[in-house]
């Protein structure tokens with residue numbers, strides 16, 4: 001049972017016992033992520049103070065400029081996971097290909113792969129706006145003892161065993177699911193401990209917030225244009241409020257608490273939208289569904305899409321169930 005003032009450490013231990021056949025590997029994995037997140041949090045918080053801001057001068061595989069903190073967070077999460085020998089493979093939005101991880105005896109004997117976006121929304125850092133880390137965990141398909149292969153990473157989202165995000169906001173929170181609901185923990189930076197602050201998070205069934213980059217309106221498909229007009233109509237409980245931070249984790253976190261819909265559609269400029277299926281949409285979709293919300297590409301459930309490549313992009317509609325269903329009606 002979740003206790004008041006429970007720490008994340010206590011929560012993990014307690015819930016590991018509930019999994020009959022758990023070897024503790026997943027718990028150790030979540031532990032490593034919370035540790036790395038504390039270090040990244042520290043760096044993000046002092047970004048305004050030290051000369052860590054600005055472009056790193058490299059371009060990632062998506063052709064986007066990387067910022068220093070992206071590179072830092074990427075390296076830190078990867079090193080933390082590798083050093084603790086708890087995963088057999090890592091794929092990151094910032095890496096061209098996946099990384100194979102060997103155990104101390106070079107045995108490839110760990111069972112989980114992690115896919116992550118180490119610092120999402122990083123263009124927000126230099127204007128002091130919230131950013132996030134997103135992670136997704138799968139059990140490997142290839143037999144234990146062998147090096148991981150691409151197929152271990154190209155699994156549909158419905159095979160995830162855990163997913164979560166860290167939001168570096170006015171306070172830092174870690175929100176995650178292992179398929180038994182969603183729980184949120186807030187970091188007390190003075191003592192470096194996360195406390196259970198939002199047990200059993202639930203998406204309101206409906207809401208009044210729509211989050212979409214309307215600057216791209218002219219490029220949107222007709223269904224999306226019509227849905228936006230619907231949101232703005234003076235009828236029933238509408239017009240809705242428009243809120244768009246441009247930081248996926250923050251936009252979805254707010255909508256999960258207040259009720260709302262987030263949309264990054266395809267457009268005449270970006271054929272499959274901008275967001276990546278494996279690093280952004282699948283983990284967020286797993287969390288959103290576990291919280292009672294809905295996530296689709298406008299037509300299909302995100303979690304049922306069979307990925308074909310690591311850096312695949314997909315249109316993303318997610319949030320309060322009835323709102324996503326309404327948007328899907330407009331897409332027909």
Ligand code: AHM
Nearest residue numbers: 119120121122123213246247248249
């Ligand atoms: P990033 O992974 O390069 O940071 O991009 C992802 C971000 C999301 O956090 C956010 O929802 C989206 O890009 C905003 O894009 P846009 O500026 O096109 O609206």
Ligand code: MG
Nearest residue numbers: 093117120121
């Ligand atoms: Mg991203």
